[in-house]
Amino acid sequence: MSSDYFMDRSGWTPDELDLWEPIKISKEEIDEEIDRLASQPRPSNGRRHSLIVHPRWQELGVGPGLNPGVRVTLEVLLPGEETTPIRHNSTQINFCILGSGATIVGGNRVNYTQYDTWNFPSMTTYRHINDSDQIHARLCYSNAPMLEKLNVHIVEDDAPEMSLRTVDGGCEAADKPLYNRSDKIVPLGDEGALLMPYEILVNPEPVENKSLHWPWAGVESELEKLGSLDKNYRGRRLYMMYNPATGRHNGITPNFFATITIRPGGIVDRPHRHTSSAINYYFAGSGYSVVDKKRYEWKAGDLMLSAPGWGVHNHASYDDTVYELTVQDQPLMIYMESLLWQENLKEPWRLLGSENGFETNADELTKAS
16 A cells, blocks of 8 residues: 655656746836835835735745745835834845835834845844835845745744844853853764764854945945946956855845946846846846846836846846846855856856856956056
């Protein structure tokens, strides 16, 4: 008699990847949704927002998202409005696309204006305030779909203002002597295998993860320097907004990186691909992307799932300078040893974070100038 608990896959070979197709949400559609949200009565918790979802999100049984691992939310506040406090074990990136406002996160106030970026660590209580005389709108990027797929997305609405209990913050164990962790770990064999006791398993060394703020004015001034690079530059003219708590995984949160690119007029990138997926918000200029041989036009104010994981793609600008925010799940991929990256399709891919990556010709151009 066969069991309901086994699935025989003897001789099974994997199917080809079924990539989600790129989609573009136009500026006009975003503006219309901002107006619609603004016209509604204030919700009891003050959070006027809509999820921006891919038509295929239900096929995989994942939480609603713009790609399988990333949720993008359009959030709106009217002048004088404030949201109730909330916290959750998903992390977030916020990007202001209209107006200005403030966030109280972990008891600290972040004042922001258009095109500012800031992050929210896990389980840190926050609320949003619009103390201006204009509507403001934000794009919020979250790893909630992955946690919902695992059925462990914990959300506390109307949460109390409280900090995480770290040693420096004065937790109950702060006045107890800390033992040397390395003394408790037992080596096994000669190749580096170790045995870790339960006392360390349930008390890993904490890493402080702060809410950080990247004002657009400062980011823009640094990007202008990249805009003057020679057109022969083999690389992308961008800065990643780096959160040092992510360490070698290069992120703004443990899941995502966020970069802002300056793309002068007439720049065409080389086709490349990576297992991390990319979502672009264009806020100046216009251009096009080619993804798996299909062309997509975009302009300032458009939001686009521009690179499904492992899809071959490249981007190009028309006459005007382009500015774009890109969010990818690269840090998570590096941590999982899953980040395959092929910078040049004529050369093999590399497993970034586990082997040497790629170099540009920036130093050569600097010496030549």
